[in-house]
Amino acid sequence: MITHLVEAMELAPTVAVHSMDANRTVRFWNAGAAQMFGVAPDEAVGRPIAGVLPFVREAEHDAVVDEVWRSGKPGPARDWQVRTRDGRVLWIYSASFPLIQDGVVRQVFCMDIDVTERKRNEAALENAGAHFRQMYLKSSDAILLIGADSIAEVNPAALALFKCGAACNMVGRPLSDFAPLRQPGGALSSVEMTRAWDLAHDTGNFRCDWRYLNCAGELFWAEVLMTSIALNGEHLFYVVVRDITARKQAEHRLHLAAQVFENSRDAIIITDREQTVIAVNRAYSNITGRGAGEMLGQPLARQVPGLEDPALNQDIRRELDATGHWQGEIHSRRAGGDAFPAMLALTAIRDSNGAVSNYMGILSDITDRKKTEEHTRHLAEHDFLTDLPNRVLLLDRLSQALQGARRSHRMLALMFIDLDRFKEVNDTLGHQVGDELLKEIARRLVKCVRGADTVSRQGGDEFLIILADIGGVDQAAHVAGTVLNAIAQPFRLGVHTLQVSGSIGIAIYPNDGDDIEQLIKHADVAMYHVKEGGRNGYQFFNADMQAQIAERVALEEGLRRALRNQEFELEFQAELDVLSGDPVGMEALVRWRHPELGLLLPERFMAVAEDAGLMIPIGTWVLQQACRHARRWREGGHPLVVAVNLSTQQFTHKNLLGCVREALEGSGLSPEYLELELTEAIIMKGGAAAQGTLLALSALGVRLTIDDFGTGYSRLGYLKDYPVDKLKIDSSFTTAGDGAVVATIIAMARNLKMQVIAEGVETGEQLAYLRSKGCDQYQGRLADAQLRGSALAPLLH
Numbered sequence: 001m002i003t004h005l006v007e008a009m010e011l012a013p014t015v016a017v018h019s020m021d022a023n024r025t026v027r028f029w030n031a032g033a034a035q036m037f038g039v040a041p042d043e044a045v046g047r048p049i050a051g052v053l054p055f056v057r058e059a060e061h062d063a064v065v066d067e068v069w070r071s072g073k074p075g076p077a078r079d080w081q082v083r084t085r086d087g088r089v090l091w092i093y094s095a096s097f098p099l100i101q102d103g104v105v106r107q108v109f110c111m112d113i114d115v116t117e118r119k120r121n122e123a124a125l126e127n128a129g130a131h132f133r134q135m136y137l138k139s140s141d142a143i144l145l146i147g148a149d150s151i152a153e154v155n156p157a158a159l160a161l162f163k164c165g166a167a168c169n170m171v172g173r174p175l176s177d178f179a180p181l182r183q184p185g186g187a188l189s190s191v192e193m194t195r196a197w198d199l200a201h202d203t204g205n206f207r208c209d210w211r212y213l214n215c216a217g218e219l220f221w222a223e224v225l226m227t228s229i230a231l232n233g234e235h236l237f238y239v240v241v242r243d244i245t246a247r248k249q250a251e252h253r254l255h256l257a258a259q260v261f262e263n264s265r266d267a268i269i270i271t272d273r274e275q276t277v278i279a280v281n282r283a284y285s286n287i288t289g290r291g292a293g294e295m296l297g298q299p300l301a302r303q304v305p306g307l308e309d310p311a312l313n314q315d316i317r318r319e320l321d322a323t324g325h326w327q328g329e330i331h332s333r334r335a336g337g338d339a340f341p342a343m344l345a346l347t348a349i350r351d352s353n354g355a356v357s358n359y360m361g362i363l364s365d366i367t368d369r370k371k372t373e374e375h376t377r378h379l380a381e382h383d384f385l386t387d388l389p390n391r392v393l394l395l396d397r398l399s400q401a402l403q404g405a406r407r408s409h410r411m412l413a414l415m416f417i418d419l420d421r422f423k424e425v426n427d428t429l430g431h432q433v434g435d436e437l438l439k440e441i442a443r444r445l446v447k448c449v450r451g452a453d454t455v456s457r458q459g460g461d462e463f464l465i466i467l468a469d470i471g472g473v474d475q476a477a478h479v480a481g482t483v484l485n486a487i488a489q490p491f492r493l494g495v496h497t498l499q500v501s502g503s504i505g506i507a508i509y510p511n512d513g514d515d516i517e518q519l520i521k522h523a524d525v526a527m528y529h530v531k532e533g534g535r536n537g538y539q540f541f542n543a544d545m546q547a548q549i550a551e552r553v554a555l556e557e558g559l560r561r562a563l564r565n566q567e568f569e570l571e572f573q574a575e576l577d578v579l580s581g582d583p584v585g586m587e588a589l590v591r592w593r594h595p596e597l598g599l600l601l602p603e604r605f606m607a608v609a610e611d612a613g614l615m616i617p618i619g620t621w622v623l624q625q626a627c628r629h630a631r632r633w634r635e636g637g638h639p640l641v642v643a644v645n646l647s648t649q650q651f652t653h654k655n656l657l658g659c660v661r662e663a664l665e666g667s668g669l670s671p672e673y674l675e676l677e678l679t680e681a682i683i684m685k686g687g688a689a690a691q692g693t694l695l696a697l698s699a700l701g702v703r704l705t706i707d708d709f710g711t712g713y714s715r716l717g718y719l720k721d722y723p724v725d726k727l728k729i730d731s732s733f734t735t736a737g738d739g740a741v742v743a744t745i746i747a748m749a750r751n752l753k754m755q756v757i758a759e760g761v762e763t764g765e766q767l768a769y770l771r772s773k774g775c776d777q778y779q780g781r782l783a784d785a786q787l788r789g790s791a792l793a794p795l796l797h
C-alpha cells in the first residue's frame with residue numbers, strides 16, 4: 001500500500017512531495033519537487049532541507065514542521081512563497097503531515113502545489129476591484145446601482161448631482177422618485193422608465209436622455225446609460241447618469257436658432273468670409289422666387305438682386321469693414337423679373353479670435369410697408385374731401401415751382417379762389433351737399449390746368465392753384481376766366497341743381513413777391529378785393545390793394561381796442577307820435593369815437609366788424625347800453641321805448657335770447673320797452689329757424705319791428721306768420737315823396753294790425769301826408785329837431 005502511495009507520489013506531476021527525518025535531512029524528493037524547485041532528487045536526498053530549499057518564510061515553515069513533529073498531527077495547509085534555485089519566486093500551496101511508525105513520528109512529508117498562477121490572478125482581480133472602486137467613488141458621472149425596485153447604491157457624484165446630501169436619502173427609493181410626473185414628450189415618467197428597464201434588460205444596455213428631478217425639486221436633463229448585470233444570481237442595473245443640462249440648453253438654443261432661421265418671414269442669407277452664399281432659408285425662396293440651389297456657392301452681390309451696382313457694393317464693403325454692419329433699401333427683383341422694394345441688413349459675424357468668419361444678410365420685402373408709408377404720406381399731403389394736395393403739399397410744390405422759376409427766369413402765377421357765399425349752400429342745403437359741391441368743383445378745377453400745375457384745397461371753400469411757368473400774365477388771366485366759367489356751370493347734386501360763382505385773386509412771381517408767404521398773401525388780398533367789388537370775378541394783385549388791406553387791418557385792430565376801451569357811444573333818434581307829436585321811443589345808433597379819426601358812423605366800420613366777427617360783442621354792448629338808457633329815461637319820468645337794430649350775426653346767433661334776456665335783467669328794463677329792429681333780409685337769412693326765433697323774442701315780451709320795410713324783396717305772405725309789431729317805412733320812400741308806396745304800406749299795416757312808423761321825415765309836408773294816411777309814428781330830422789327844441793333834448797345823447 002505504502003509502496004503504491006510512494007509510486008503515486010513519485011509520479012504525481014504537479015504535486016511536489018518531499019519528506020525529511022528528525023534531523024531535517026531530506027528523505028524523499030519526487031519528480032514534481034525536482035521540477036518545481038529545479039533540484040534533482042539525488043541532489044536533495046540526504047541533504048539538510050534548509051540547504052536545498054531556501055524558503056522565503058523559512059522560520060515560519062520550520063515552526064509548522066516542528067509542530068507536526070511534536071504533535072504528530074498534520075500541519076495546517078498554507079500558501080507559502082519560495083524562491084527556486086534559478087531565482088524564480090513561487091507561491092506554493094503546502095500541506096505537511098507526519099509519517100508515524102510504531103507510534104513515533106519517523107518522517108514529515110510536505111506536499112507542495114504550485115499556485116503561483118492562481119495567486120497572480122487573485123492579485124489581478126484584487127487590483128481591478130480596487131481600481132474599479134476608485135473609479136466608482138471618484139467618477140464625475142453619477143453612478144447608481146438599482147436593485148429589484150429601488151436604488152441599492154449611489155456614488156458621491158450621484159449624491160451631488162441629485163443634491164440629496166447623504167446616501168440614505170436615495171438608497172432604498174425607486175428611481176422614479178427622481179423624475180417629474182411626465183417627461184417633456186408628455187409620456188408618464190413611470191411608464192417610460194419601465195420601458196427603459198425592459199429594453200436594458202433585453203439588450204444588455206440602453207441609453208437615453210432623461211429628465212430628472214433632484215432632491216431640491218429642480219429639474220435637469222441627463223444622459224442615462226443602463227447596463228443590466230447579474231450579481232450573485234441577483235438581477236441589477238448599473239446606471240450611469242451624466243448631467244447634460246448645459247448641452248440640452250445649447251441644443252435648444254441651436255434648435256431655436258435653426259427654427260428662427262427656417263421660419264423667419266424675412267429671407268436670411270449666410271455667406272462665408274468671401275461672401276459666397278453657404279445657406280439661405282425658405283423665406284428667401286418665398287420672397288425672391290429663387291431656389292436655394294441657385295444661390296449656394298454663388299457670390300452674394302450677384303445673387304441678391306439689387307446689389308449688382310458696383311458703387312453700392314463698394315459702399316457696403318466699406319461700411320461692413322468699418323462698423324460690421326450695413327443696412328439700406330435696395331430695389332430688388334423676383335425671379336420673374338418683378339421689381340420690389342427690399343430692406344437689406346448685412347452683419348459681419350466674427351469667430352472667437354475676432355476675425356470675420358461669415359456674413360449674415362436679412363432681406364425683407366417692404367412692399368406693404370412702402371404702400372402704407374405712401375398711403376400715410378398721401379393722407380398727410382392731401383385733402384380728405386377732394387383728395388387734392390393740401391396746404392402742406394402746396395407749400396412744397398410752390399417752393400419747388402419758385403426755385404424752378406428763379407432758375408429759368410420765368411413767371412409763375414398763384415391763384416387764390418374762394419367760392420362766393422358758400423355758407424348759404426351749407427345753410428340751405430346741408431353740409432353734405434356742400435361737400436359734394438366742393439368735390440365737384442375740385443374735379444372741374446383740375447381740368448382747367450395743365451399737368452405741371454397744382455390745384456390744392458386750403459380748407460373750407462378756398463382753393464389755390466399754382467400755374468408753374470407762365471409766359472405772361474395774360475396766360476394767368478386766361479386760366480382765371482376758364483376757372484370762373486367752370487365754376488359757373490350748373491351743378492347737379494342729387495335732386496339739387498345749383499349755380500355758384502367764385503372770386504379769384506392772382507399774384508405773379510416775380511412782380512408781386514418772390515417768396516411763398518408774400519405770393520399767398522397777395523393772392524389772398526386780390527381775392528378779397530374781388531369779394532369787396534361784388535364777387536364773381538378775378539383781379540391781379542396791385543400795391544393799392546395792399547394799402548387798403550393795411551387800412552382794414554388797422555381798422556380791425558382799432559375795433560378790438562375800442563371794445564376793450566369802451567370807445568363806442570350811442571346816439572338816439574326820436575320816434576314821435578304823428579298825431580300828438582309826443583316822443584314814444586328812441587332808436588339807438590352806435591358811433592365809434594375813434595381816438596384819431598374822431599366820431600365814426602357805423603357805415604365806416606360795420607363791414608370790417610362783420611368780417612372780423614365782432615358784430616356779436618358790439619351788438620351785445622349796444623343792446624345792454626340801450627336798455628340801461630331806457631331804464632334811466634323811465635326813472636327820469638320818460639317811459640320811452642328803445643329801438644335797437646339787430647345784425648344778421650346777432651339774429652342767427654344761438655344765444656340771441658340769452659343775450660336779450662341778460663340786457664333786460666342787467667338794466668332792470670321791462671321787455672315792452674325794448675324794440676328790436678330787423679330787416680327783411682336778416683329774417684330771410686335766419687332761414688327755417690327765423691320764425692321760431694321771432695316767436696321766442698315776442699314771447700319774451702319785447703317788440704319786433706321790420707326795418708327798412710319795402711326795400712327788400714318783400715314776400716308779404718310771411719308778415720302774417722311773424723309776431724311783428726311794427727313796420728318801419730324806409731326813408732327812401734318818405735324822402736322821395738313816394739306817396740303810393742307809403743300809403744300802401746300804411747294800409748297793409750292797418751290790415752295786419754301792426755303799427756307803422758315812417759323813417760327819414762324831414763318836412764312838415766311829409767308829416768302832414770303821413771298823418772293824412774294814418775301813419776302812427778315818424779322819425780327823422782324833423783322829429784329830432786322837435787325833440788331838440790323840447791325839454792327832452794338831453795335824451796338824444
Ligand SMILES: Nc1nc2c(ncn2[C@@H]2O[C@H](COP(=O)(O)OP(=O)(O)OP(=O)(O)O)[C@@H](O)[C@H]2O)c(=O)[nH]1
Nearest residue numbers: 418419420421422423424426431434435459460461
Ligand atoms: N360743406 C362744407 N363746408 C365747409 C367745409 N369747410 C368749411 N366749410 C364752410 O365753408 C364756409 C366758408 O364760408 P366763407 O368763405 O367764410 O364765406 P362764404 O359764405 O363763402 O362767403 P364769401 O366768401 O364772403 O363769398 C363756412 O360756412 C364753413 O363752415 C367743408 O369741408 N365742407
